[in-house]
Amino acid sequence: MLVGYMRVSKTDGSQTTDLQRDALLAAGVGADSLYDERASGKKDDRPELAACLKALRHGDTLIVWKLDRLGRDLRHLVNIVHDLTERGIGLKVLTGQGAAIDTTTASGKLVFGIFAALAEFERELISERTLAGLASARVRGRNGGRPYKMTPAKLRLAMASMGKPGTRVSDLCAELGVTRQTLYRHVSPTGELRPDGEKLLSR
CATH class of the missing domain: 3.40.50.1390 (Resolvase, N-terminal catalytic domain)
Structure with a gap:
């Protein structure tokens, strides 16, 4: 039809x-x-x-x-x-x-294949420009981009680290690439899992 x-x-x-x-x-x-x-x-x-x-x-x-x-x-x-x-x-x-x-x-499929290749080329150019911009910002002492999301591996590291007396939360967040709010949504200050952390590990 x-x-x-x-x-x-x-x-x-x-x-x-x-x-x-x-x-x-x-x-x-x-x-x-x-x-x-x-x-x-x-x-x-x-x-x-x-x-x-x-x-x-x-x-x-x-x-x-x-x-x-x-x-x-x-x-x-x-x-x-x-x-x-x-x-x-x-x-x-x-x-x-x-x-x-x-x-x-x-x-017709061949013509559209050329369009698709151009779109992929455009995506790669945008990605390269973004990475170059972030690298330039880091050289100048500025960090850009969204923080990475919590992953099961990061969560396990957070659980092990949060219970240790010498752990600084700000340093841990920087190492994991997550915000303080994200960290505390998943794990308590003593290293115990919170509901979001339980959901993440159960996936």
Whole structure:
């Protein structure tokens, strides 16, 4: 079955999906298989897109007018298409820069593979820039980034250390890479497990 998704960014009536609707109907999508969204592409909460993706079944093909109607950015698009592919669902783009994408064909899969490679390259660049920024901050005496979460290995070390008289909590937190609040949620000052610690070790 063919399923169509269309979207405009503004909800004030100044934009319509008429052009998209006509193109999707001409491509063979039934009128009762169209999902009409009126929301910015940058929004995470798009109920019509969520309903559309949920309704798709193995063997179906999702059709969009342009690629930018579907995803927030390249990585979001790649994630959507990977999910569709794993579920045995195709994607076809009718016009625009992504018009060569039709994952129901070999050539279309190749084109999307290039998109996926570019997204992976973008992720690696962002990761490299983040690591370089953190290293630069450490050289200047600043530590950035979120603390690591408590792990079973860290928790066992905390349990053994907290009961010792010479343990300094600030030093222990720095060694484990967790905040004082996180430490005390999992283990008491005497080294006994607290409910969060019990849950962690029981997983």
